[in-house]
Amino acid sequence: MQNYTYLVNREHILKAEDIPEDLVVCEFPFCAEESEEKRKLRKAAADAAGRLLEYGKSFGYTLYGVSGYRSYERQKEIYHQRLQETPAEVxxxxxxxxxxxxHQTGLALDVSSPEVDYELEEIFAETPEGKWLAVYAPMFGFILRYPKGKENITGYAYEPWHIRYVGKSLSLYLSLTGMTLEEYHQI
Ligand SMILES: [Zn+2]
Known part of the structure; x- marks a missing residue:
């Protein structure tokens, strides 16, 4: 788990003991208290996200972190809670x-804005903040991890709020080619 480019998805699974060693508390605007696990990211991702959001401010855009790191244990709780209310297929x-x-990698961050009440909804993509994020995130080492039209490759619905740190050379490469991280790992 030490590099920034590895793949985690439904087939590439992390273990409970895969816990990043360099998690830090994010200092940029965040919809979570400093004591909360989700306020953390790996150091390089936290620094880059801070620079990205700061740069957004210079365009007049207010962006907040909503959810960063999530441990295996926390994901297990969420998953089992949902199973009590909703059928497994759903x-x-x-x-x-x-x-x-x-989110267990500590390299993924959900981002939102006051304009959509900090919700993680597809409508975020239509806001000036959402459009700005899609263009500028790759300049800071992030990709929009679950793009529209690639749902069958990523295995996830379109999530315009979910960015993943992969480092600047790969983020630029992926944004230029339009490839997903799955496609990159198949080369
Ligand atoms: Zn996410």
Whole structure:
């Protein structure tokens, strides 16, 4: 788990003991208290996200972190809570099983804005903030991990709010080619 480019999805699964060693508390605007696990990211991702959001401010855009790191244990809780209320076929479409959430890497961040009440909804893509994020995230080492039209490759619905740190050379390469991380790992 030490590099920034590895793949985590429904087939590439992390173990409970895969815990990043360099998690830090994010200092940029965040919809979570400093004590909350989801306020954390790996150091390089936290620094880059801070620079990205700061740059957004210079365009007049207010963006907030909503959810960063999520441990295997926390994902397990969420998954099992949902199973108590909803049939498994439905839950499996929307909630990652423990070990399959990219948030466990500490490199994924959900971003939103006051304009959409900090919700993680597809409508975010239509806002000026959402459009700005899609264009500028790759300049800071992030990709929009679950793009529209690639649902059958990523295995996830379009999520315009979910960015993943992969480092600047790969983020630029992927944004230029329009490839997903899955496609990159197949080369
Ligand atoms: Zn996410």
């Amino acid at each position: 839950v499996n479409q929307y909630v990652a099983k423990p070990g399959t959430s990219e």
